[in-house]
Amino acid sequence: MKARLSKWRLFSVVAMLALVLSGCGEPFLSTLQPAGEVAQTQYDLMILATLIMVLVIIVVMVVYMVAIVRFRRKKGDTKIPKQVEGSHTLEIVWTVIPIILLLILAVPTVTATFQLADTKAMDKKDKDGNREALVVNVRANLYWWEFEYPDEKIITSQDLVVPTDQKVYFNVTASDVKHSFWIPAAGGKIDTNVDGVNKFFLEFDGKKAEEAGGLFYGKCAELCGPSHALMDFKVKALPKEEFTAWVEDMKNAGEPKPTSDLAQQGQEIFSKKCLSCHAVSPQDGRPESARLAPNLSNFGERSRIAGVLDHNKEELKNWISDPEQYKPGNKMTGTYGNLQEDEIDALAEYLMGLKVQD
Incomplete structure (x- = not known):
């Protein structure tokens, strides 16, 4: 009996440690430390949903415990508690309350969904015909990433370079099989398909980027083959001035010359x-x-x-x-x-x- 009790205590300690550690994360990798507008919106929705679920669980557990204590049959007691059937008040309560909770969750969720899907700004142009927004074409391959800046006419691979405190719009596609583009600290994943283009935007907060050393991690979030877990890329988030300088250096880069x-x-x-x-x-x-x-x-x-x-x-x-x-x-x-x-x-x-x- 003592050995069994000791095992349960050990299991409880391990379970609590797992729960605590699940909330830990690095600022460049964790969804629980949002580093931009999209990630913050999604994080807030997750917290709202969690609070609603916890509230429901607490209310149900309280009612359950009250019922157990108050209506527990006692020794020698043959009295049957008053039976409540067809109570319109109770039926209204347990119908209206879930509807209210669903509305509290649904309204901000639907609103955020439409806001985060709005990519019309990536097609706007100034009077000279130049696109106003920064657009990056992302192409996923087995097992590497290509990033094309069409307006700047430059291409990079494996390292995505973006400015902070500015919306960056993405066209994502794949060249071989389905992949999924995901930068956990910046926002949720989006599929990259071979037969179509998905569009979305992200924004990288300058202060959070500074805390992360200007470097975030991205991954493929769709099982795509034996090296799926190794399909990583890095995101360099730079202040606007440094990003502009990087673009100019890339545009003016000549043919590399060997140094030895x-x-x-x-x-x-x-x-x-x-x-x-x-x-x-x-x-x-x-x-x-x-x-x-x-x-x-x-x-x-x-x-x-x-x-x-x-x-x-x-x-x-x-x-x-x-x-x-x-x-x-x-x-x-x-x-x-x-x-x-x-x-x-x-x-x-x-x-x-x-x-x-x-």
Whole structure:
């Protein structure tokens, strides 16, 4: 009996710890620490729904306990409590109250749904014919992300760069199978389909971005294959001035120049074996169907390799040597032929030097 009681105590402690830890999260990753207008709206709706459910549970439990205590049959007591049947008052109460609770939840939910689905602003243009809003085309691939800024005519991969305190509108699609675009701290997920384009907007709060070090994490939220869990991307949220400077640097970026003899060898290898799929210029003019692999123009500035590995030369060499080990099912595996150790070293040297901003 004591052993069983001890197990129940241990189970209770573990359950309480799990409940407490479920509310923990980093500012760059947690939906419980909203970092923008959309995330805050969705968080408020979640809190409202939770409060309503907790209120209902408390009321039901109170009524239940009162019924148990007050009408508990006592020893020797054969009296039957007064039976209440067909009470119009009770029927009205338990019909009206749920309707009121549903309205309290439904009205703000429906209102927010229409507000968050309003993307008309992305089509507005000024007197010169320029679009007023910032628009980013997101294309999901197995297992990487492409971000195209159509008005700025630049393309990046794996790192999404956005300004803070400004609505950013997205056109999201997929090139192979269904994926789902999700930045937990900024807003809910949205599907990326191969047969259509979904539109929505996000806004990144400047103060919250500063707390997160200007970096948020994004993920694929739709099971898409063996490396679904590794389909990550990073979001760099910059103040407007810094974002404008980044755009100008990307627009004016020239052809990368190797900084050493080893990097020069790497560039030659890249031109022969990698350039048919990858690009090293943010002004990639190829059609979407020809962009088969991530744009590497600012590869040396990224914070991760392949979205999941530490950004250093050794991890890059590991990735080039055996990408299947780190992302099973990726399209890079086996497409470039076997490389010798010295070729991999030269290629890694060249790629780590690809930078747009010093």
